Amino acid sequence: MQIPIGQIPEDGKACxxxxxxxxxxELLDGSEPVEFTMGDVQVACVLRxxxxxxxxxxxxxxxxxxxxCRCLENARLRIQCEFRYIFLPEPDIHAEETELSREDLDCVYYREEIIDLDPVIYEQIMLQVPMKMLCRDDCRGLCGSCGANLNREDCACPPREGDERLAVLKKLKLKNS
Incomplete structure (x- = not known):
């Protein structure tokens, strides 16, 4: 959503x-892989x-x-969040490095007298999506031996005793010092 700055009155604009x-x-155009799909995004904001x-x-x-990520079933996550940003005209930055202050991190720069809200909306969604999605908080995942979905059924696999990779250490004999 692009909003021309000239259309924002002094008392603000709600949209x-x-x-x-x-x-x-459409926004990413294949430039960045995402591991989820999204429903409609409803946005309400005030620009001053x-x-x-x-x-x-x-x-x-x-x-x-x-x-x-545990049981490979479909997972859904409802996202609702609030956001605040300050848009400033893009400064003339030269090749030298510039140190950012804490206030600079809340700023987004615009050019050509247009505010583009799409990157802001995308950023807020990405901040809310967890690294690993779960179908539910108490998901038990898949059995490591037979692959059964432990949310639906108990598997008949015998309980494992320790890690097989460490079995060699049981044979290790230490000298008493």
């Missing part, structure tokens, strides 16, 4: 919009202009679908 299911694929700075406060909601 709400939906991004369809294919939005993420103070001199050249644009303050954006908003919220978003969506559902992320992926594969449970």
């Amino acid at each position: 709400s919009f939906n991004k369809g299911e294919g939005w993420l694929a 202009k103070v001199h050249e700075a644009i303050y954006v406060e908003g919220s978003l909601a969506t559902e992320v679908r992926g594969v449970c």
Whole structure:
């Protein structure tokens, strides 16, 4: 969603919009692999202009679908979060290094008098998605021997005694010192 800065009045502008299911694929255009799919993204935000700075406060909601990392079943995660950003005109940065302050980390830079909210929305979704999705918090996963889904059935495998790779250490005899 791109918003021309000239369309933001002094008293602010409220906007709400939906991004369809294919939005993420269009945004990334194959440049970054993601291990989930997403439903519609509902976004509501308020933009306020103070001199050249644009303050954006908003919220978003969506559902992320992926594969449970323990049992390989479908996993769903409902995401709802709030966000705040400050958009500033892109500075003239030369080749030298610039040290960022804590306040600089909340800033997003715009060029050509247009605020692009898509990268902000993408960033907020990625911050909410866990590294490893679970179908539920108490997922028991798959049996390491027979592959049975332990959420649906108990497997008949005998309990394992210790790690087989460490069996050699049982034969090790130490000299008394």
